[in-house]
Amino acid sequence: MPASGNLNPNTPAPRNHLIERRIRLAGTLVAAGLVVQLVSFLWIHPLAFMAFLLIGLPLVALGILVYLLTILKASPPAP
């Protein structure tokens, strides 16, 4: 039996479900940030630079932060 207690491995336990939701959120944020970064390369213009700096980078950083917090909280407590 899995440690989380659920019998069917395809059915996530509530805790795992929460982790997966957060990973989904992190993935969405990082992907959105990377898309903004890619789009900002279409123009050589100060606004494109600012879009990269003020939208693209913060979205990626936020996504990474969500992911790191998620795995930090998901790790089992030390014995």
Added chain:
Amino acid sequence: MNIPVWLGLAFTALVAVLTALLAFKSELTRQAPGRVLAFLALFILPVMASWGGFSAQMGRAESTRFCLSCHVMNDFGRSLMVDDPSFTPARHYQNHLVPVDHACYTCHTTYTLFGPLDAKLEGLHHMYVQYLGTIPKPAAIRLYHPYNNRECLHCHAGMRAFMDEPNHNKKPGLMASILDNRVSCISSGCHDTMHDVKDLQYASFWKPKP
């Protein structure tokens, strides 16, 4: 765009696809390989892609095209094509004495430890003025600080044509004063015709042969 930038963009696109895959199929992380993929796609690879992108953007922010993309800089761009060798920037630009694609930055950065960073911070201030402040008339635009000979000497110091130039040695100690920035290359009246945008209407322009 050059090949390294294209490769960087392809890498960023690949990372975006991987993260999107995790966003849509987060159940992949139930297995160990999926967790490794998540660690790569949500931490290591985005950091690499963003760092590369940031570096490329900083490089683009030093390009002539970037500097001249704001309307207020149009006349400064035109001044680079003035058909008169007494216009110092035009002479440098047209004869490729500065890199043509980084012409503005080459002369308007400071060659000090934090010069490139200072130039970027001043650039951010320009953006603030452009989009949130009051845009001055081109002829009213002035440098933040008097132009330091250090920026000219970054290329000219030690150059034979500069060191042996009779006008630079016509008085004893003059060369030392130039090298120490005690006598300005520009405001001493020797090379004082710069962009001169207020008089561009009277200038004729060089047209490069196709």
